[in-house]
Amino acid sequence: MAATISVFIVAPDQTLWSGTARSVSAPTVEGSIGLLAQHEPVLSVLRAGTVAVVADDGARTELPITGGFLSFDEDTVTIVTDPGSGVAAAE
Amino acid sequence: MSGKQREYRGRIRSTQSLKKIFRAMELIAASRIGKARQRLGESAPYTRAIQRAISSVAYHSHTDHPLTSDRDDTNRVAVLVITADRGMAGAYSANVIREAERLRERLEANGKEVVQYASGRRAVSYYRFRNRELAAEWDDGSDSPKFERAIEIADTLYDAFSAAPEDGGVSEIHVVYTRFNSMVNQEPWVIRMLPIEIVEGVSEPSAEVTPLYDFEPSAEEVLDSLLPRYIRARIFTCLLQAAASELANRQRAMNTAVTNAEDIIRQYTRLANSARQAEITQEISEIVSGADALAAGS
Numbered sequence: 001m002a003a004t005i006s007v008f009i010v011a012p013d014q015t016l017w018s019g020t021a022r023s024v025s026a027p028t029v030e031g032s033i034g035l036l037a038q039h040e041p042v043l044s045v046l047r048a049g050t051v052a053v054v055a056d057d058g059a060r061t062e063l064p065i066t067g068g069f070l071s072f073d074e075d076t077v078t079i080v081t082d083p084g085s086g087v088a089a090a091e
Numbered sequence: 092m093s094g095k096q097r098e099y100r101g102r103i104r105s106t107q108s109l110k111k112i113f114r115a116m117e118l119i120a121a122s123r124i125g126k127a128r129q130r131l132g133e134s135a136p137y138t139r140a141i142q143r144a145i146s147s148v149a150y151h152s153h154t155d156h157p158l159t160s161d162r163d164d165t166n167r168v169a170v171l172v173i174t175a176d177r178g179m180a181g182a183y184s185a186n187v188i189r190e191a192e193r194l195r196e197r198l199e200a201n202g203k204e205v206v207q208y209a210s211g212r213r214a215v216s217y218y219r220f221r222n223r224e225l226a227a228e229w230d231d232g233s234d235s236p237k238f239e240r241a242i243e244i245a246d247t248l249y250d251a252f253s254a255a256p257e258d259g260g261v262s263e264i265h266v267v268y269t270r271f272n273s274m275v276n277q278e279p280w281v282i283r284m285l286p287i288e289i290v291e292g293v294s295e296p297s298a299e300v301t302p303l304y305d306f307e308p309s310a311e312e313v314l315d316s317l318l319p320r321y322i323r324a325r326i327f328t329c330l331l332q333a334a335a336s337e338l339a340n341r342q343r344a345m346n347t348a349v350t351n352a353e354d355i356i357r358q359y360t361r362l363a364n365s366a367r368q369a370e371i372t373q374e375i376s377e378i379v380s381g382a383d384a385l386a387a388g389s
Contacts, residue, residue, distance in 0.1 A: 010136040012238045012327060030308050043144060044307035045316045069316060071144045073304075078140045080320065083238050 003037030004056045005072075009063060009079045016063060016081065019055060024077050026051045026070050033070070041073045051079060093370050099363035103356055110352035116179065117345035120338045123234060124274075127335040130235075131271065134331055138324045145287070145321055147304060148314050161286055165256035168203045169226070169248060170194060171284075173268040173333040174211035176233040180337055181344035183269065183277075184213035187333075190279035191267040198265075206251070206261055210244060210330070226251070226259075234334050241327035249322055252285050268329040269336035277336035284325060287318070 007024055009017040025034040027049030033042070051063045068081040172191040174184040191214075195205050207223060209215050212230040219225075227247050232240060254260035263283060270280035306313045 008136060008140065010140055012134060012137050012241075012324065013130060014133045015136050028307055029312075033307070040305055041147075042305040042307060043148060043313050044305075045313055069144065069313065069320070071140070071147065073147065078143070080137060080140045080144070082320075083242075 003075075005035065005037050005075045005077055007053055007077050007079075009051065009053075009081065011081050012083055017053060017061060022054045022056055022058075024051065024053050024079075026079060027065075028070070035072055035077055037075050039072055042071070044070045046070055046079070046081075051081075093366070096363055096366045096370065099359050099366060103359045103363065106352050106355050106359065110349055110356070113345045113348040113352060117342055117349060120342035120345060124335060124338040124342060127235070127331065127338050128271075131328075131331045131335055134324070134328060138328050141317065141321045141324050145314075145317055148306070148310060148317065162262045165260055165262050166203050167206050167256075167259070167261045168198055168263040168265065169206045169208055169251055169261040170198070171208040171210065171244070171248065171264070171266045172214045173266065173329055174209070174214040174217075174233070175333075175337045175341075176212040176230055178213065179344060180341040181347075183337055183340035183344075184211070184217075186279045187267055187269055188214060188217050190281060194265060194267060194281050203263075206259070208244075208248065211333075233330075234337055236327070236330035236334050238323075238327055241323050241330055244330075245319065245323040245326045248284070248326075249319055266326070266329055268333045269340075271332045271335040271339070274339055277339055282325075282329075284322060287321070 004020040004022060005024065007017065007019060007021045008015065023034060023036050025032060026044075027033075027047050028044045029047050032049075033044060035042075046065060046068045048066050049064070051065055053061045053063070055061065063081075065079075065081045066084045068079060070077065070079045072078075170191060172187060174187050178184065195207075198205055206226045207218060208227050209218055209225050210229045211233045215225065215228045215230055229240060229244060248264050251259065251261045252264055264285040265281060266284050267279065267281050269277050271277050
């Protein structure tokens with residue numbers, strides 16, 4: 001059984017990544033957070049770093065961010081990034 | 092060609108070249124509006140995400156943050172007006188400014204002192220001409236706003252809001268802009284940006300037990316980092332809506348201008364034709380009466 005979470009990574013002017021994923025990890029101000037399905041609801045401030053998403057097909061995507069915050073609720077994770085994020089990851 | 096005819100022909104020519112300019116501006120506005128609407132759509136997930144996060148914090152923590160609570164130590168309030176940089180958009184800027192003036196009267200009737208902020212050259216020149224003081228002004232790029240501009244405006248307003256009363260702090264921030272409802276419907280709109288009224292996007296005051304949120308590092312700090320972003324996002328949305336409205340208004344105004352130019356050209360063509368006919372008639376009668384006079388004389 002593969003519990004998945006829906007992921008939305010948004011920047012002020014676009015959606016950087018969205019879809020379903022197995023896991024998401026993000027750099028928080030206090031360290032790093034890894035999220036799987038059924039995680040408890042969390043709201044967290046992010047620092048500059050790299051967000052890694054493992055999609056449900058196993059593909060791994062890394063997005064550099066300059067900061068932002070993350071919210072997780074009901075197996076949906078929303079990462080709001082600051083301007084200038086995801087530039088290097090533009091494919 | 093007589094003087095009259097030449098005058099009409101001249102007017103037709105100048106109206107024709109004006110018509111070409113209007114047509115070009117209509118097409119430019121039409122092509123930009125698609126882009127403006129697309130940008131509005133692309134910014135929506137961001138604003139929505141922040142809004143949802145803010146209401147979650149408001150629901151699941153009991154923090155009294157200065158940004159969400161009223162302050163009563165000063166009666167100064169800030170009003171930001173968002174207009175176009177250029178005219179040629181019908182009554183677009185005038186409507187927003189009128190709405191802003193109405194808001195100002197309302198606030199002053201409540202004993203508030205209004206501190207005016209303006210974005211867009213039309214608003215700036217309006218207040219300058221009336222010798223009104225502007226706390227800050229921004230121009231350029233009203234039809235394709237950048238997020239950096241939103242940050243600039245948001246941070247300026249935010250600083251004013253967090254400043255002490257004696258340093259020119261304000262107790263409320265209002266924004267007047269033009270809301271883009273659809274291609275044919277845009278209206279001047281007033282929102283109170285700060286203090287935040289957390290009512291929008293409220294999703295879950297349901298009977299079930301609300302989940303316990305984990306705030307990292309703490310509810311206060313999350314809110315601290317969320318709210319400035321929220322204001323930026325709101326301002327950015329306002330700017331984008333105003334830009335889309337401006338372009339829609341410009342397209343409509345230019346379309347009307349083209350139609351009017353065509354009317355004028357038609358009118359002047361008729362006048363020119365009748366002037367030409369009158370001239371021919373006059374020449375004929377001159378020749379005939381001249382011939383008559385010669386015949387009578389011989």
